[in-house]
Structure formats: C-alpha cells, structure tokens
Amino acid sequence: xTTREFNRMVDRYADDLFRFILKNIKDKEKARDIVQDAxxxxxxxxxAVSASKAKxxxxxxxxxxxxxxxxxxxxxxxxxANKDIGYEEPKENIDxxxxxxxxxxxxxxxxxxxxxxxxxEGYSYHEISQxxxxxxxxxxxxxxxxxxxxxxxxxKLETVI
Amino acid sequence: MNINxxxxxxxxxxxxxxxxxxxxxxxxxxxxxxNPDLKEELENFExxxxxxxxxxxxxxxxxxxxxxxxxxKGIIISEKNFELFCISFLENDLDEDQITAFQSFxxxxxxxxxxxxxxxxxxxxxxxxxxxxxxxxIKRKNFQExxxxxxxxxxxxxxxxxxxxxxxxxxxxxxxxxxxxxxxxIQSLDKVSNITIVSITLDRxxxxxxxNTDAYSVRLPQAEPRYKISSIPPLVAKEINYTSIDINLQxxxxxxxxxxxxxxxxxxxxxxxxxxxxxxxxxxxxxxNLKDKIKNxxxxxxxxxxxxxxxxxxFWDIADSGIKGYNLLTNNDxxxxxxxxxxxxxxxxxxVDAYENHNPQMQP
Numbered sequence: 142x143t144t145r146e147f148n149r150m151v152d153r154y155a156d157d158l159f160r161f162i163l164k165n166i167k168d169k170e171k172a173r174d175i176v177q178d179a180x181x182x183x184x185x186x187x188x189a190v191s192a193s194k195a196k197x198x199x200x201x202x203x204x205x206x207x208x209x210x211x212x213x214x215x216x217x218x219x220x221x222a223n224k225d226i227g228y229e230e231p232k233e234n235i236d237x238x239x240x241x242x243x244x245x246x247x248x249x250x251x252x253x254x255x256x257x258x259x260x261x262e263g264y265s266y267h268e269i270s271q272x273x274x275x276x277x278x279x280x281x282x283x284x285x286x287x288x289x290x291x292x293x294x295x296x297k298l299e300t301v302i
Numbered sequence: 303m304n305i306n307x308x309x310x311x312x313x314x315x316x317x318x319x320x321x322x323x324x325x326x327x328x329x330x331x332x333x334x335x336x337n338p339d340l341k342e343e344l345e346n347f348e349x350x351x352x353x354x355x356x357x358x359x360x361x362x363x364x365x366x367x368x369x370x371x372x373x374x375k376g377i378i379i380s381e382k383n384f385e386l387f388c389i390s391f392l393e394n395d396l397d398e399d400q401i402t403a404f405q406s407f408x409x410x411x412x413x414x415x416x417x418x419x420x421x422x423x424x425x426x427x428x429x430x431x432x433x434x435x436x437x438x439x440i441k442r443k444n445f446q447e448x449x450x451x452x453x454x455x456x457x458x459x460x461x462x463x464x465x466x467x468x469x470x471x472x473x474x475x476x477x478x479x480x481x482x483x484x485x486x487x488i489q490s491l492d493k494v495s496n497i498t499i500v501s502i503t504l505d506r507x508x509x510x511x512x513x514n515t516d517a518y519s520v521r522l523p524q525a526e527p528r529y530k531i532s533s534i535p536p537l538v539a540k541e542i543n544y545t546s547i548d549i550n551l552q553x554x555x556x557x558x559x560x561x562x563x564x565x566x567x568x569x570x571x572x573x574x575x576x577x578x579x580x581x582x583x584x585x586x587x588x589x590x591n592l593k594d595k596i597k598n599x600x601x602x603x604x605x606x607x608x609x610x611x612x613x614x615x616x617f618w619d620i621a622d623s624g625i626k627g628y629n630l631l632t633n634n635d636x637x638x639x640x641x642x643x644x645x646x647x648x649x650x651x652x653x654v655d656a657y658e659n660h661n662p663q664m665q666p
Contacts, residue, residue, distance in 0.1 A: 148441045159434035173436055180440045241423060259393075260426035278315040285311070288389050291424040292417075 142187040142195065150195045151180060157196075158203050161257050165207055165250065175210065179203040200262070201272045204254060211250060244294035252287035255280055305333045307340075314344055377403040384414060388421040 142150075155176060163172040179202040183190060190198050245253060254273060258264045266277045266284075273280070305313050305326075313330050316322045322330065334341050377400055379387055387404050390396050396404060408415050 151437055151441045155434040155437050155440065156432070160429060160432040163432055164429075169435075173434070176434055177436065177440060237423065241426065244424070245426065256426065261428050276312070276316070276321075278312050278321070281315060282311045284393065285386070285389055288392070288421060288424045289385060292385075292420045295420050295423055 142183075142190060142192050146192045146195075147184060147187055150183065150192065150199070154196050154199055155180070157262060158199055161200065161261060162203055162207050164245070164257055164261075165253055166211065167246070171210065175203055175206045178206050197268060197272065200258070200264075204272050208250070240295055241291070244291040247294060248287050248290060251275075252283045252290070255283045256287045259284055305329050307337070310337075310340060317344075379403060379407040384417070385421075388418050391418075392421060392425055 158179060159172055159176045162175050163169060166172060166175075179199050182202050183195060183199055186198070245256070248256070251273065255269050255275075258269045258272060264272070266280045269275070269280045270277045275283070310333065313322065313326065313333070317327070317330060334344065384407075387396070387400075387407075391401065391404055408418055
C-alpha cells in the first residue's frame with residue numbers, strides 16, 4: 142500500500158472506525174487513541190496489507206485493541222464480565238433514538254460489536270466472524286440475541302413511535 | 303466449549319449446519335435429555351436449515367442462505383418461529399417465497415405487525431454526526447512522525463538534505479572540475495534552470511537499525527549503498543496547478559523540504575531562515591498544504607512558488623531548509639549564500655561553512 146493509498150484509507154475509514162469504537166466504549170479520547178493505534182499498525186504493515194483488505198484489517202485491529210482495553214479496565218475494576226440485559230421499561234419523554242442507544246448500551250460487548258459491524262458497516266456474517274474471531278454460527282446467534290434483547294427493551298414501542 | 307443454557311443456540315445452529323463433531327453431538331444429546339424444555343426449541347430450529355453464506359464482500363447475503371422447510375401446506379409461520387422470521391427478514395436472509403409468506407402473514411396479523419415494528423427499530427442507523435477528530439494527525443504529520451521516529455527519521459532527513467546538496471552541487475562539480483568529489487566551494491551559477499536534481503529514493507525494505515537522535519552524524523559514504531540514486535530530468539519550472547491534488551508523498555524534488563514537513567519538533571535553528579521573513583510562511587505550514595495544493599512546485603519564469611494566499615516561498619528557501627537538515631545530521635554548519643541582481647534573479651550561489659571558508663568538504 143502506498144502512502145497515498147494509506148491516506149485514502151484514512152479519509153474513507155477513520156470516521157467509520159471511530160464511530161464503531163466510540164459506540165462500543167463511549168469514551169472519545171480512548172476511541173481516538175484506538176483509531177490512531179489501528180492506523181499506526183496498518184501503516185507498519187502497509188507493505189503486506191493491500192488497499193482492498195485495509196478496511197477489514199483496520200476493523201480487526203481496532204476491535205482487538207478495544208477488547209484488550211475493555212478487559213484491562215474490567216480487571217482493574219473487578220467488573221462483571223457480562224452486563225445484565227435488563228428489560229426495564231424506557232423512561233418517558235425520551236425519543237426513540239435515545240431508547241435504541243440505551244438498548245444498545247445494555248447489550249454485552251460482543252453482541253454490541255457484531256450488531257454494530259452488521260448494521261453500521263454492512264459486514265457479512267463471515268466477515269464479522271473474521272474480525273471478532275467467532276464462528277459464523279456464533280455471529281448469527283449473537284445478532285439474534287441482540288435483536289431480541291433490544292426489541293424487548295424497546296417495550297411498548299407504540300408509545301414512543 | 304461446553305454446552306449450557308447460555309450457548310445452546312450455537313450448538314443448535316452448528317447441528318443444523320452439519321458442523322458438529324461426534325463428541326459435540328453426543329454432548330448436545332445429553333444436554334437435551336437434561337433440558338427437555340429445550341427440545342421443543344430445537345424442533346423450531348429444525349424448522350429451518352441454514353446454509354453457509356458466501357463471502358462476496360460487505361453486506362453480501364445470499365437470499366437463500368436461510369431455508370425454511372416447506373411442508374405440504376407451504377411455508378409455516380407461527381408464534382414459535384415468528385421472531386426468527388422477523389430477524390431473518392431484517393438480515394436479508396429470506397428468499398423470495400419466504401418474504402412473500404412473511405409479508406402475507408404480517409398483513410393478516412395486526413398484533414404481529416406491532417411486534418415486527420419493534421424488531422425493525424433494532425436496525426441501527428449510522429450516526430454520521432460522529433466524525434473522527436484527528437484525521438490530519440494520522441495522515442500528515444504526527445502519525446508519520448511517530449512511525450518514522452522509530453527507525454526512518456534520520457534517513458528521511460538525510461535523504462532530503464543530500465538531495466538538495468547534490469542538486470545544487472553536482473552541476474558545479476561536473477561543470478567545473480570534472481571530479482566526482484563533493485566540493486561545492488564558492489562557485490557560481492548563472493542560470494537557475496540549469497540545475498540538475500538527483501533523486502535519492504529510500505528503500506523501505508532495508509532493515510535500518512533504530513538510532514538515537516544523538517547519533518545523527520552519518521557518513522555519506524557509509525550511507526550511500528542504502529540509497530538508489532537516479533537522475534531525473536533537469537528541474538523544469540511550471541506554474542502551480544491549484545486544482546490538482548495528484549501528488550505522491552515520496553521523496554522527489556517536490557519534497558525537498560521533507561525535514562520541515564515531517565518533523566515539526568526539530569530544533570528551532572532548523573527553521574531559522576524562514577522565521578525572520580514576515581512575507582514567507584514557515585515551510586512547515588506550506589508543506590502541510592503541499593500535498594493537496596501543488597502539482598508542480600516551481601514556476602517557469604522566476605522559480606518562485608506562489609500560493610493561493612499570495613504568500614511566496616522560493617526554491618532557495620526550500621534548498622536552505624535541506625541544508626539545515628544536513629547540518630543537523632552531520633554536525634556541520636554549512637550555509638547557502640545567494641546573490642541576486644537588481645531584478646531579484648539569482649546571480650551567484652555559494653555553499654560555505656560557518657567561517658565562510660572556501661571549498662569545505664561536504665563529507666562529515
């Protein structure tokens with residue numbers, strides 16, 4: 142990959158990767174660092190990674206940096222590995238987007254990641270399985286569970302739509 | 303992985319896809335014996351048979367990747383598999399017949415329409431207001447500086463500097479003495495357009511050892527084998543094409559001032575020549591815009607680079623920048639002395655050492 146191609150990758154994918162990471166970890170500074178690290182790794186491997194594979198490479202690297210960071214923080218905080226997916230009713234006076242965001246936030250990390258990769262980036266099951274190092278069946282199940290959990294959280298949708 | 307109530311669906315899917323090894327199959331059967339309530343769920347799963355989708359790029363889904371068994375009565379959609387249908391519909395996993403059956407089912411069941419609406423709301427939409435705030439840092443300077451600082455930095459500086467020195471010195475050398483010793487001395491040039499630039503390309507495949515910044519003193523003869531030196535046509539001055547953004551970020555004559563472009567944190571003396579000039583923006587700033595704005599750096603008539611903001615920077619400013627970089631690397635103190643005529647055209651060019659001694663050897 143040439144320098145020009147690399148810079149083109151930055152233009153094309155920096156926002157996407159940043160959005161994906163930020164939606165997962167909700168911390169702008171950390172998300173920014175992760176994106177920078179991912180591009181740094183891409184640059185180091187620019188001789189080996191072709192431009193056509195750059196996006197998958199970026200998301201794979203970014204995802205694993207993020208997961209490592211989350212694990213470190215959880216260890217430090219002795220945080221529970223999986224969040225409880227509660228089905229509490231959404232509060233009144235918040236719009237649908239806020240409800241969706243809340244529902245997404247309550248998903249376990251892995252479900253959140255596969256759903257974001259699926260909906261935001263349009264990745265196939267196979268590609269998500271490569272990025273997250275899962276089987277395709279696991280990806281399908283996580284997406285299935287995530288949508289069920291979000292749908293249940295949304296609850297009485299007719300009151301907010 | 304051991305089967306439990308948190309992961310049994312994965313086993314179900316693998317079973318239906320034929321991916322379960324015999325030992326895992328036995329594990330599944332045992333699990334179902336101990337969890338009879340899930341047997342019914344498996345039956346619902348068995349209502350479908352999943353095929354592995356092909357990987358044709360992002361978002362490519364084979365429409366028949368999720369097959370529903372057709373009974374003599376046709377495709378059956380019930381409360382038991384309704385959620386699966388909703389999600390499969392959203393994931394584009396249904397084929398045309400299944401979509402038709404599903405839409406028909408929804409049409410007839412108002413309550414299920416509401417449920418489907420909830421599922422549809424789970425489809426996330428990109429928030430385009432989220433924008434990565436540091437694109438320039440990655441693309442242009444900080445990121446590259448970070449990378450280059452590991453091992454390439456001194457070589458890039460040196461290469462750019464040597465490029466300049468050779469560009470200026472070689473015509474003198476070849477024209478006057480015929481000797482290939484590096485002896486710029488106090489020579490003069492009548493026409494700037496006669497200058498020949500020698501391109502030095504850094505071979506990125508070379509394993510360059512990491513260097514301490516204190517160890518910049520690099521002997522040119524030692525460094526020579528690391529570089530591929532090739533002649534390029536004499537510098538032809540052209541007007542800047544503001545509309546073009548077609549510039550390669552490589553070591554070439556357009557990047558004579560690479561040291562300033564890449565390394566904003568190098569000592570102040572590196573910028574010395576630019577700072578006193580009110581009309582000249584620092585090279586750093588100029589070259590931050592270079593890639594996007596300039597195709598051909600040098601203008602034809604007067605070797606002056608004119609930017610959109612009407613501030614000017616000359617070839618000689620860039621040349622001097624390179625010499626500063628060379629000095630930084632080699633602990634030398636050469637200067638570029640240029641005399642101009644009344645019209646501002648270059649009359650003579652000299653490269654001298656700190657004491658204005660003549661004929662300083664350029665080897666460190």
